[in-house]
Amino acid sequence: MSADISGWRKPVRTITEDNDQTGSVDANNVVIDAAETAEPQPESTSGIERSSTIDAQAAKEHPEVADAVAKIKGLRQTIDNIDGAVIHLLAERFKATSQVGVLKAGAGFAPADYKREDYQIERLQRIAKDAGLDPNIAEMYREFVVTEAKKRHKRIADAGGDPGVLDVFA
């Protein structure tokens, strides 16, 4: 069974390079069926995100890019493995923070602890730098998970400490 992903991807304006038809714009301002020959505008000025489908068909139709397509295929396997691991780790993180939320609600603590957050910011910045990751990415990650954790803490507290209020709790 495949998941229904309709509505999850942002309705960005997209020029597809995958066919030779003349482009048009649909009701959501999505550029559809744009011509490969259309004059490409820099994304920074046009505000239009381009998309290229990179698959076996692309390699077949453009043999000169077959090597790049094969290398990208291998890298995408690595990327998929990492994404799967990250999702599993995030699930474990939210299970742990949900338990913290129950304990905080029971003890009457506020959802947030800024002193703990300061420690986390400093620690993740250091780890990111050591790992060769842009510290801004580490901070975006931290901000996302901690903000979501606090929302869940609040929902648990509003439900009198019942974690059953969360759609997922293990």
Ligand SMILES: O=C(O)C(=O)C[C@]1(C(=O)O)C=C[C@@H](O)C=C1
């Ligand atoms: O450690 C806590 O006190 C938590 O509630 C967990 C957590 C987090 O997600 O790491 C969430 C909110 C706090 O402000 C700090 C950290």
